[in-house]
Amino acid sequence: xxxxxxxxxxxxxxxxxxxxxxxxxxxxxxxxxxxxxxxxxxxxxxxxxxxxxxxxxxxxxxxxxxxxxxxxxxxxxxxxxxxxxxxxxxxxxxxxxxxxxxxxxxxxxxxxxxx
Amino acid sequence: xxxxxxxxxxxxxxxxxxxxxxxxxxxxxxxxxxxxxxxxxxxxxxxxxxxxxxxxxxxxxxxxxxxxxxxxxxxxxxxxxxxxxxxxxxxxxxxxxxxxxxxxxxxxxxxxxxxxxxxxxxxxxxxxxxxxxxxxxxxxxxxxxxxxxxxxxxxxxxxxxxxxxxxxxxxxxxxxxxxxxxxxxxxxxxxxxxxxxxxxxxxxxxxxxxxxxxxxxxxxxxxx
Numbered sequence: 001x002x003x004x005x006x007x008x009x010x011x012x013x014x015x016x017x018x019x020x021x022x023x024x025x026x027x028x029x030x031x032x033x034x035x036x037x038x039x040x041x042x043x044x045x046x047x048x049x050x051x052x053x054x055x056x057x058x059x060x061x062x063x064x065x066x067x068x069x070x071x072x073x074x075x076x077x078x079x080x081x082x083x084x085x086x087x088x089x090x091x092x093x094x095x096x097x098x099x100x101x102x103x104x105x106x107x108x109x110x111x112x113x114x115x
Numbered sequence: 116x117x118x119x120x121x122x123x124x125x126x127x128x129x130x131x132x133x134x135x136x137x138x139x140x141x142x143x144x145x146x147x148x149x150x151x152x153x154x155x156x157x158x159x160x161x162x163x164x165x166x167x168x169x170x171x172x173x174x175x176x177x178x179x180x181x182x183x184x185x186x187x188x189x190x191x192x193x194x195x196x197x198x199x200x201x202x203x204x205x206x207x208x209x210x211x212x213x214x215x216x217x218x219x220x221x222x223x224x225x226x227x228x229x230x231x232x233x234x235x236x237x238x239x240x241x242x243x244x245x246x247x248x249x250x251x252x253x254x255x256x257x258x259x260x261x262x263x264x265x266x267x268x269x270x271x272x273x274x275x276x277x278x279x280x281x282x283x284x285x286x287x288x289x290x291x292x293x294x295x296x297x298x299x300x301x302x303x304x305x306x307x308x309x310x311x312x313x314x315x316x317x318x319x320x321x322x323x324x325x326x327x328x329x330x331x332x333x334x335x336x337x338x339x
Contacts, residue, residue: 031157032150032153032154033153033154033157033158036154037158040174047176048174048175048176048177048180048181048184049154049174049175049176050151050154050175050176050178050180050181050184051176051180051181051183051184052184053147053150053151053154053181053184053185054147054181054184054185054187054188054189055184055188056150057143057146057147057185057188057189058188058189072153074156075120075153075156075157076149076152076153076156077149077153078153078157079149079150079153
């Protein structure tokens, strides 16, 4: 059975979300709250920000990111994340594949629309 | 610990989160709880009203969504290391048949795993050392003793045996009802003990690794 468009888009988002996390960390470490907020504010990517913390935990266990706890003067300790070499390599590989994939899909959709 | 400055609605959210996450390994529960507590502290300024707090909690999603995402995320990692826990459980039950070495390997896997608590490991070790193979040993050791007598024809002139010898065995004495009951009880304990212990360990590993099984999907709370 062919899944409906909504299901396909949801599956697609699941697949790319971890690379969006890695992309946000490419320029340097970030406080987990800022990271989660940035992902939460991306149009239509995530609706429950709390579900991103388990994703960060998985990326940490898989060695894609590292984290450090730091004391905060204004509240509880803060966890900062940074990308690892493995994470960076995974992001680069995905980015090159993604560009080809996106272009191919765009082309086919445009061809289909004008046919 | 929940800081005093957290909004009461945020404190209530954290309590509910810890309740639904209570089956996670303690260290992971502590991490997740601390990160979300930090999120709440950063997102809800001191003195914020209920409306502002509720908006933050709505964006965060219900605690059930968080634990579901955690189970899904841990399940991916757990799949790769679950073989150790599976091997440990199987070897603890049946490894004793491999000259006892299999059971010892199972014991090492049991104590090296981070999915079981010390209490679980003690239960897995003591119920029952050697696993089901111990039941066989118990049967042999407590089996009915028999008295055997050999027969052979003897040449009257030489006194040497002639032809084939024969052996006849009879029970030396019938076991008493009490000793039979004891044997059955021991047998049941040594057979059922390892099986019950294995089921217990498997369930504990499943609960503590956070995976419930396939079908939870990835991050089910993605916008659609």
